[in-house]
Amino acid sequence: MDSAAALPPAVEPKKTGNVKFAFACAILASMTSILLGYDIGVMSGASLYIQKDLKISDEQVEVLVGILNVYSLIGSFAAGRTSDWIGRRFTIVFAAVIFFVGALIMGFSANFVMLMFGRFVAGIGVGYALMIAPVYTAEVSPASSRGFLTSFPEVFINFGILLGYVSNYAFSRLSLLLGWRVMLGIGAAPSVLLGFMVLGMPESPRWLVMKGRLADAKVVLAKTSDTAEEAAERLADIKTAAGIPLDLDGDVVAVPKTKGSSQEKRVWKELIFSPTPAMRHILISGIGIHFFQQASGIDAVVLYSPRVFKSAGITGDNRLLGTTVAVGATKTVFILVATFLLDRIGMIVSLAGLAAGLTVVSKHPDEKITWAIVLCIFCIMAYVAFFSIGLGPITWVYSSEIFPLHVRALGCSLGVALNRLTSGVISMTFLSLSKAITIGGAFFLFAGIASLAWVFFFTYLPETRGHTLEDMSQLFGSTATHKQAGATAEAADDDAAAKDKKVEMAATN
Secondary structure (H helix, E strand, O other), rough: HHHHHHHHHHHHHHHHHHHHHHHHHHHHHHHHHHHHHHHHHHHHHHHHHHHHHHOOOOOHHHHHHHHHHHHHHHHHHHHHHHHHHOOOHHHHHHHHHHHHHHHHHHOOOOOOHHHHHHHHHHHHHHHHHHHHHHHHHHHHHHHHHHHHOOOOOHHHHHHHHHHHHHHHHEEEEEOHHHHHHHHHHHHHHHHHHHHHHHOOOOOOOHHHHOOOOOOHHHHHHHOOOOOOHHHHHHHHHHHHHHHOOOOOOOOOOOOOOOOEEEHHHHHHHHHHOOHHHHHHHHHHHHHHHHHHHHHHHOOOOOOOOHHHHHHHOOOOOHHHHHHHHHHHHHHHHHHHHHOOOOOOHHHHHHHHHHHHHHHHHHOOOOOOOHHHHHHHHHHHHHHHHHHHHHHHHHHHHHHHOOHHHHHHHHHHHHHHHHHHHHHHHOOOOOOOHHHHHOOHHHHHHHHHHHHHHHHHHHHHHHOOOOOOHHHHHHHOOOOOHHHHHOHHHHHHHHHHHHHHHHHHHHHHH
8 A cells, every 4th residue: 555655756857857758759750751842842942943944844743743752662661671671760861861852852953864763762762751750759758648649740740841931932042054953952941950860869768679689678668658557568579479488688698580471471462362341441531541541632731832823823833832732731730730620511512612713713814803813822722731630640540440450560551552652643633634624624533532521431430539549440230250269269268368467577677
C-alpha cells in the first residue's frame, strides 16, 4: 500500500519530461517532410519561369512537375532495407544528402534534360524522407501520444509548401535566367540544416534491439516512455518481435536469425494473394483512402494554383504568387488546428464552387467578373482548409492504424505507393485535362470524385476512434486464416504468459 502511494510522485515528474523529449524527436524526424512540401510549393511558381526560359511545352511542364512523385517510389521502397541496415537516424541523414544533391543539380541546370535528372535525384531523397519519418516517429513515441506525434509529417509537408510559395514570391523579381534556379537551388539549405540536427537524435529503440544493443535501447526507451513499466513492456514487445527470448539480457546480445524469405511470402499471401474477407476489407480501406486523398485533386490546386488563379482572372506575377502564398498559409494554419474528422461535405462544395466560378470566367474571357473571381479565391481557400482538417492528416493516421502488425509494413507501403502514383497521374495530366474539358470542367470532375470518396468513407470505413491497435481487427472481423483460428486458444495462453513476464520484468527494473 505504501509503495502504491509513493508511485505517483516518482512517475509524474518523469512523464512530462519524457513526452517533451519524444515530442522533440518527432519534430526533428518529421522535418524531413519539409523537403517534399518545399518541392511541391516551389515548383508551382518556378514552373512558370522554367517554361519561359527553357521554352518547353505544357506537356513537358506536366512531366517535370509530376515526375518527382514517380521517382519518389524508388526511395520509398529502398528506405525500408536501408534503415534496417544503417539505422533510422542515418537514413534520415542519407535522405537529406540525396535531396541536397538533387536541389543543387536543379539549381545549376542548363537545360531540360539536366533539370529532369535533378528531379530524379531529389525524388529519391523525397521518397526516403516520406517513408522514414513516420516509421521513426512511431517507434520512438510513447503509446499515450503516438497518434498525435505520427500526424507531424503532414504538418511539416504543409509548412514546406508554404516555404516554397514564399520562395517563389521572394525571388520572382530576379532575372528570368536566375530566378527559378535560385528558387530550386535554395532548397538545398533546409536539407543541410536537417542533416546536422538529426545527428543529435537518439536511434530508434526497435532498430537497436534488432541489432542486439539492448543497453542502448533501454536508455532510449527510458527517455521516451511515460513510465518505467511502459519502457519495460515496450522492450519486451520489441524483443518478442525480434525473436529474442524475454529472459535473455545483457548490454549486447545475439539476435536469432529469422527466415526472412518465408515470412515475407506469408505476409504477401495473407494480404494480397489469398486474404480473408476481413483482411481484404482492411486492404481496400487502407489503399482506398490513399487513392481518394490524391484523386480529389489536392495536388492540382497546390501545384498549379498560379495557373488556376490566372484562369480566374488574376493578372501579374506578383499578384498570382502573392495569392498563392495565401493558399499555403491557409493550408498550414488549418493543418495545425486539425480536428482529425473526415470533413467530406466541405471539400465537395468547395470544389463545385471553384469549378462553377472558373466556368463562368472562361465563358466571358473579355470581361472581369468580380464575383466569379472572388468565388474562385474563396473556394480554393475553403478547399485547402477542409482538406487540411480532414482528409489530409487522417489518411496517414487511419492507414497506419488498421493493418495488423505482421502486415503493417507491406500494407502501409502499398498505400503510400498508390498515393504517390495517383499524385503523379494528377500532376502530369492536369494541364492536358484542362485543355480537353476546360479548367472548370476539370474541377467539376474532382468534385465528382470527392463525392464518390464521401460514399466510400461513409459506407465502407469503420470508425477507429477510441479503439486500441489491438482491438482494431474486431472492427473488420477476424483476420485469421482457418489454421490460425484453430490455434487461437493456445495463442491466448501464450499472450497471457508473456504479459505476466512483462509485469515481472517491469517490477525488477
